[in-house]
Amino acid sequence: MRAMPQIREILAARRLDHVHYAIRDLAVLADELTRQGKQILPLNIGDPGAFDFPPPPHIVEAASKAMRDGHNGYAPSLGVDVALEAIREEAEQKGIRNIQSIFITEGVSEAVDVSLTALIGPDDNALTPSPEYPLYSAILSKLGVQMNSYRLDEGCHWEPDIEQMAGKVTKNTRALVLINPDNPTGAVYSRSTLEAIAEIARRNNLVIFSDEIYEKLVLDEQPHIPIASIAPDLPVVTFSGLSKSYLVPGWRVGWAVVSGDAAAVKPYVEGIHKLLRARLCANHPMQYAIPAALHGPDDFRHEALRKLRVRRDLLMEWAKATPRVHCVAPRGAFYAFPRLDIPESDESFVKSLLAEKYVLVVHGSGFDELPGTRHIRIVFLPQEDILQEALDRIAAFLQERWP
Numbered sequence: 001m002r003a004m005p006q007i008r009e010i011l012a013a014r015r016l017d018h019v020h021y022a023i024r025d026l027a028v029l030a031d032e033l034t035r036q037g038k039q040i041l042p043l044n045i046g047d048p049g050a051f052d053f054p055p056p057p058h059i060v061e062a063a064s065k066a067m068r069d070g071h072n073g074y075a076p077s078l079g080v081d082v083a084l085e086a087i088r089e090e091a092e093q094k095g096i097r098n099i100q101s102i103f104i105t106e107g108v109s110e111a112v113d114v115s116l117t118a119l120i121g122p123d124d125n126a127l128t129p130s131p132e133y134p135l136y137s138a139i140l141s142k143l144g145v146q147m148n149s150y151r152l153d154e155g156c157h158w159e160p161d162i163e164q165m166a167g168k169v170t171k172n173t174r175a176l177v178l179i180n181p182d183n184p185t186g187a188v189y190s191r192s193t194l195e196a197i198a199e200i201a202r203r204n205n206l207v208i209f210s211d212e213i214y215e216k217l218v219l220d221e222q223p224h225i226p227i228a229s230i231a232p233d234l235p236v237v238t239f240s241g242l243s244k245s246y247l248v249p250g251w252r253v254g255w256a257v258v259s260g261d262a263a264a265v266k267p268y269v270e271g272i273h274k275l276l277r278a279r280l281c282a283n284h285p286m287q288y289a290i291p292a293a294l295h296g297p298d299d300f301r302h303e304a305l306r307k308l309r310v311r312r313d314l315l316m317e318w319a320k321a322t323p324r325v326h327c328v329a330p331r332g333a334f335y336a337f338p339r340l341d342i343p344e345s346d347e348s349f350v351k352s353l354l355a356e357k358y359v360l361v362v363h364g365s366g367f368d369e370l371p372g373t374r375h376i377r378i379v380f381l382p383q384e385d386i387l388q389e390a391l392d393r394i395a396a397f398l399q400e401r402w403p
Contacts, residue, residue: 015144029351030360041390043379044360046183046334048247051381052307055248056300062292063251066285075284077276079104079255086291091257095229096238101258101269104282104290108213108239108254113139114279115237115256118271119174119207120145126175126209127168129160131337131367131375133183133211148173149368154339158187158328162196169200175207176200178227181214184367184377185337186330188222191230198231207268208236213254214333216245216301219309222331228259235260235268244333246293247304253286308334311380311387318391324398336378337364342402346374352401357393 030040042050049055071080078084084102091099105111112135120126122144128136130149137147150165152158165176178197180189201208208227215224228236241254258269312329315336319327327338342349346363353359364375380387 015142026350026354026360026362026366029354033354033358038358040354041359041382041386041393043382043387043390044362044377046244046379046381047249048244048304048334048381049250052383053247053304053381054300056246056293056296058296059242059246059248059289059293063286063289066288071285071288073284075281075287077279077281078102078273079282080284080287083255083287083290086294087255087257090294091226091228091238091259094226096226096257096259097229097232098259098261099257100260100262100265101272102255103272103276104253104255104287105276106254106282107243107249107252108211108241108256109135110252110279110282111237111239111241111254111256112136112209112211114272114275115209115239116140116175117143118275119268124172124174125170126177127165127173127206128177128368129179129182131184131364131369132177133179134367136177137368147368151370152182152185152187154185154328157331158182158185158337159189159193160197162193162200165197166200169204169206173204173206175209177209177211179211180227181212181218181224181332183214183333184335184362184364185328186219186333186335187328188218188220188224188331190222191225194225194227194230198227198234201231201234208234209239210236211239213240213244215240216298217305217308217334218332219305219312220331224332228257232259233261235265242289242293245301246289247300248289251286251289252283253289255290308380311382311384312336314384314387315378315380315391318388318395322391322395322398324402325395334379334381336380337375338378340374340376340398342374342398346376349374350376353394353397357397359390359393359397361394 087102116139125148127150150168151161153161210227218224228238236259238257243249319325324341325338330336350363362377
């Protein structure tokens with residue numbers, strides 16, 4: 001009888017070597033502690049539904065009604081007409097003109113993936129912020145694209161360093177990524193900053209990808225300004241969705257609005273549509289929640305913003321009172337990005353904090369931060385008593401390790 005050939009180890013593709021997602025990777029360690037009976041205080045994932053932020057009833061009813069009405073088959077690849085029209089109307093109300101395409105996706109993550117894939121080739125690069133939300137580096141790594149990061153300036157409320165950004169553009173740069181309001185820093189960019197960024201894109205023929213998923217969660221008086229509204233001539237892909245502002249991240253309802261000169265963006269838009277057809281469609285019944293959300297009452301968000309301001313202020317008081325902690329006040333979203341004056345790496349710090357104090361935060365280096373800097377991202381969604389307990393444990397941990 002012939003010996004059967006030995007099955008060799010099946011290796012993952014090499015292009016995945018640089019794909020990391022620190023936010024979820026740390027959760028694996030927390031899950032192991034939970035199985036051991038430890039109660040973890042989670043300050044790591046921006047999920048309003050895990051805390052006291054229920055979704056607005058009128059959008060829940062709209063999605064439920066769509067299912068009852070039989071909208072359970074495939075939808076058109078770009079999205080259903082009533083949802084697309086609602087997105088267009090809101091975009092125009094915000095001052096976005098020259099709209100060339102709108103498409104609905106499985107969360108903003110899919111919109112980002114499709115938009116980057118349709119534009120960036122292996123020899124190209126895209127300017128991405130440092131620190132950044134790791135979705136962008138994960139997708140670019142998957143595409144085999146080399147990272148090209150520009151610096152967010154902690155000393156200037158975490159706004160982009162415009163001069164350094166301009167110097168990072170190469171002949172192979174195709175696009176520029178903005179996250180505004182920003183994750184992980186909570187920054188909200190000023191009009192002058194956005195105008196300077198638009199000028200860099202204009203001089204270098206760049207597509208701007210503007211992630212504005214937190215646009216309605218601005219905590220201070222400074223308004224959120226869509227960059228597409230001040231640069232109607234430029235090719236801009238504006239990302240948004242229901243996940244954060246409407247408190248339903250698990251629904252995975254996102255969209256993108258492509259604006260700019262029609263002739264310039266036409267071949268790019270055709271490429272996006274080709275990819276969208278290949279993946280069939282986004283979640284069909286949930287799309288009917290979009291017009292209900294964009295046209296419906298927003299009193300639920302007033303209460304959400306009130307809670308977030310109280311919890312942001314609690315966190316800032318803690319940062320001011322805690323040695324070795326320095327924090328720029330977040331102006332939007334629900335993240336803070338404090339800097340730690342410690343002699344070890346931020347990754348080592350958060351793993352030890354989790355193991356010893358059962359508090360889960362994310363290390364700044366997990367957000368493609370500049371080497372040698374030591375930050376942590378804190379989600380301030382939890383109720384005040386939970387948040388205060390977690391912050392007290394962090395302070396105690398710092399004091400015990402470095403009296």
